[in-house]
Amino acid sequence: MASGDRDLLVDFDAEELALLRQLFRDEAHDALEQVTTRAQGVTIGEAVAEAVHEMMRVTHTLKGSAGTVGLNDVVDLAHKLEGALAAIRSGQRPWTAAFAEAVVEIADGIRTHVDAFGDPPRAAGLAARVHELLAPWSESRRTVGTMTPPHGTARPELLSRPRRRPPTEPAADVDRDDRDEPASASRSIMLPGSLPASLAADLTSDGVVSDDVDGSASTSLPAMDSSTGYDARTLLRVEPERINELMSAAGELLFDRNRIERRVQLLRTLTRDLGRARQTLRDDTAGVRGASTEALRAAVESRLRAVESQIAALTTQLAQTTAALLDETEAMRRNLGELQSGLTRVRMQTARALFAQLARALRAAARTAGAKVELRTRGEDTEFDKAVAERVTDPLIQILRNAVVHGIEPPAERVLRGKAATGTIRVHARQEGNLVVIEVADDGRGVDVKKLRERFVESGRWSRARAELASDDDVLHALFDPGVSSRDEADELSGRGIGLDVVRETVARLGGEVRMTSTPGRGTTFTLRVPVSTAVSQAMLFKVHGQVYALPNTQVVDTAFVDAGVETWPPGPGGAPVVRLEHLLAVPSIPLPDPPPARRPAVVVQYADQRLVCTVDKLVGPREIVVKQLGPLLAPLPLFAGATISGSGKVQLILDPAALVRAAYPDRPLASPTAAEAAPEALAGRALVVDDSRAIREALTSMLAREGWIVDVAEDGARALALAEQLPYDLIVTDLEMPRMGGFDLIDRLRAEPRTRATPVVIVSSRVTPETRRRAKELTVQGLIAKPLTRRKLLEVLYPETGKRDKG
Amino acid sequence: MGADLKNVIVFAIAGVRHAAELKWVREVVTLGFVTEIPTAPPGLTGAFNLRGNLVPILDPGVLVGGRPGPMPRQGDGALLVELDGVTAALRVDKVDEVATLQQTPDGLAVLDGRGRIVPLVDPSAVLRRAIADSLATRGDGDGELGPELTVDGLRPVRDPTTGAKTPPGFDGDTTLG
Secondary structure: OHHHHHHHHHHOOHHHHHHHHHHHHHHHHHHHHHHHHHHHHHHOOOOHHHHHHHHHHHHHHHHHHHHHOOOHHHHHHHHHHHHHHHHHHOOOOOOOHHHHHHHHHHHHHHHHHHHOOOOHHHHHHHHHHHHHHHHHHOOOOOOOOOOOOOOOOOOOEEOOOOOOOOOOOOHHHHHHHHOOOOOOOOOOOOOHHHOOHHHHHHHHHHHOOOOOOOOOHHHHOOOOOOOOOOOHHHOOOOOHHHHHHHHHHHHHHHHHHHHHHHHHHHHHHHHHHHHHHHHHHHHHHHHHHHOOOHHHHHHHHHHHHHHHHHHHHHHHHHHHHHHHHHHHHHHHHHHHHHHHHHHHHHHEEEHHHHHHHHHHHHHHHHHHHOOOEEEEEEOOOOEEEHHHHHHHHHHHHHHHHHHHHHHOOOHHHHHHOOOOOOEEEEEEEEEEOOEEEEEEEEOOOOOOHHHHHHHHHHOOOOOHHHHHHOOHHHHHHHHHOOOOOOOOOOOOOOOOOOOHHHHHHHHHHOOOEEEEEEEOOOEEEEEEEEEOOOEEEEEEEEEEOOEEEEEEHHHEEEEEEEEOOOOEEOOOOOOEEEEEHHHHOOOOOOOOOOOOOOEEEEEEEEEOOEEEEEEOOEEEEEEEEEEEOOHHHHOOOOOEEEEEEOOOOOEEEEEOHHHHHHHHOOOOOOOOOOOOOOOOOOOOEEEEEEOOOHHHHHHHHHHHHHOOEEEEEEOOHHHHHHHHHHOOOOEEEEOOOOOOOOHHHHHHHHHHOOOOOOOOEEEEEOOOOHHHHHHHHHOOOOEEEEOOOOHHHHHHHHOOOOOHHHOO | OOOOEEEEEEEEEOOEEEEEEHHHEEEEEEOOOOEOOOOOOOOEEEEEEEOOEEEEEEOHHHHOOOOOOOOOOOOOEEEEEEEOOEEEEEEEOEEEEEEEEEEOOOOOEEEOOOOOEEEEEOHHHHHHHHHHHHHHOOOOOOOOOOOOOOOOOOOOEEOOOOOOEEOOOOOOOOOOO
16 A cells, blocks of 8 residues: 555645545445445346446446555455446346345445555455455456456557657656655544553543433543543544544645636736737737738738737636636635634534543542532533633532532431432533533532521621512522632632632633522522633733723733833834823823833734834733624724623723734835746646546646646536537546546537537546547547556656656 | 504603614613723723623714713613624613604604604614714725624734735735736
8 A cells, every 4th residue: 555655646745645535535435325226226126237337337437536546455346346247237147136235235345445545454454355245246257348457557548649659668757756755645633543552541531421321420430530630621632524524625625726726827828818919919000000002901900800809819718717716716715614614613522521520520529528429411412612611611610519518418318308318410511502501400408598698697798688688599699709608618629719709700701601590408500601612812911091901912922111201112223112002092091190100011012023012001911811703883993803801791802913013103114015926837738627536537637737737627528518618628638438428429529619629639538448449539539548547647648759748 | 654653662862862663672781891992983982791792882872963971881771772683782861661652754753651752763773873983983995894703713813014804824925917
């Protein structure tokens, strides 16, 4: 496999090969699915001949694509399957139920094998298994005669031009030139399997909660202490399918980019052509002026008409190219969107890991308190942003500890009250619109609101009148106020400093809320509502005119104390300008005390290589903030980039460093646009690639583009014909067997049109027979290439008499 | 037409009674801590946090062309209005009543229980006006209304030289021709 890859790296770079194989995999799945469906179709009475023909067709296509992306095992397997099918078609063997079953199994086997191509030993094992399945149906003969040999040994055939040099001679050049490419085609994704063993073990024992959601804590908790447990938060665990989605989106982008680059090249050519047309026009105009005779004038006029029609043609091409460019840009935009949403999904994690952490914390808390508690969880598959999950973990653990310490009664007391001796805490996560709702419910003693009311009065926290006026809900929620504990003793478990006030503050910072309900004797339920996703970033906070503002930490390079009255900091040349932020914000400055302070605090902002020192009233310090969008009403204001909500629920504005810098450097000239890179002028022309296999299309596009061709693609003959009617092509490379309109039909139609009668056509097919050759010759086809396709074969057909193929 | 009945909420702004059709008003709220928005146009008097969401506060007095009201403060009453996903709070002095009242023939006011004319305020027009005022502060002709990019970590930054918003990493270096 490795050596095969190295050969292929001559044709493709590593990145491209990986993507082509990804495309191939999808195609193989489709093809094998069709084989399966057809085989099963025959079992329920469909016509055998038609089904076998169709199965052979897709198997054949599969074989060709597999060879092109260097998966020779697949070529072998497909080849054998095709042989077995051919034996049925030729009547050598009857269709039997056993054969149908075998075909389904073989298709499954090939599919599994294809999926395993990243794991060569496993893939080889799977291939061997499929060979076993195929053995009873394979014949050691080649009587069918229609198949090309499975490996890339077939030379391309030049039909209309002689081949001048022996095919083996220049190979060394090609190889040497291309060896610059990285030799390793594989790009590894870090998955648990590739982690150090110890880490991997931690992950498994740590991140997995038993599926038995109603199992008791003692059986379902991972056997690991929170103190020694691996901190799952530092690693983002991503399901492989999500990486695959991203890979495929990134791959699409690569193709989009290539296509757009080619269009831009074409635009450059058109610009050049237009320039030439203009030059001709100018010369001829001068000619008209000097034209003395009628005959000369007529000649010039006819030349002008020729130029006019040339310009008309260029205009049409320009319009078509622009339209195509727009389409491709749109496709790129769509793919970018997919990539972005894919990335957002990568950041999402299920509640499973969170629940595992809670279970561990609860177990530790229960052990310390000597309580018997079991945890029941629901909604493991609820998804939310990793950042949100991280931030709700501590509040949830705090709530659990409170439940263990304050809520769940000792077993004896529980039995007396007619409850099960073991307490139960239920954690239930679910999504409601853009919010994740997490409920934590215990079946403990609940909160006695009446007693709580009295305690608030006794402790002097509330006046009697206030306590009497307050609703039960008000009293309950007063527990979230700072400094309140429902038990007098500050105990180790529920934490001295961290109480419900911190829970509320943390949740509020996330832009969420926490509610609490309680029934005395029955238990307490906390309900957290937090956004599914949130953007958290580091910021520097400071006060100006009594309000707190934030600046993203990435643009705050320093804080400083700046001497009053200086205009640059540090003073002297090279210092950055000092700006009073209240001036930029146009808020009245607080009257300075008398005498004014000698120095003022400042933040040093750097954006796009420009520094600015902003003096403020007071530095608050660095904080982690949740960035909120401003919305259509506030977003247009140039100075602000967003807002955040403080722990106490105040809106704080985030300043836009770019706007500050722009305000401070108003006369800064625009950056000079970078000179457009020199246009590569060597163009081979415009080619059209026609193939129903996406992998082959992209492979051909890549090979031709390297030779300077501008390439359009079509997935069948009909589409190709439509394109060829619009644009003049210098080369058409086509497959033969395609849905809607096959290759020969396409060439027939092309040859019938005067415009395309002489267009060079190259056939790339997996089925090259004497009959194919005869028809190809009749249709004046330039060359015939047997799949699997390689760059060398293509170049030999395209540039038979030049040394062009030595080009890198 | 003259007998048109409207479900309205009657409130006072800058001491003058006004009415608004109920369909525009999502709820009546009490303002939390009000954050001032420096550089904002006069009708946009602040913002506050309502259940984790940032809600701008508008002075309907300014926006309907009347007298400006006092600066909003925590505890003031406000009508929460929504238009096409844009939410804002209209600060009011007090809310009088919710009633079904007869519209005047010109459609610009309603008649209250005692036959007095109460001018109708169109909250959607107030919102549109506020958005237009806000856009006008840019002064660079960027009148395009659109949601900000919300992809985490790809917050748009403004190029200091052009003021154009581009997500980092996509600096538009493709020059055609």
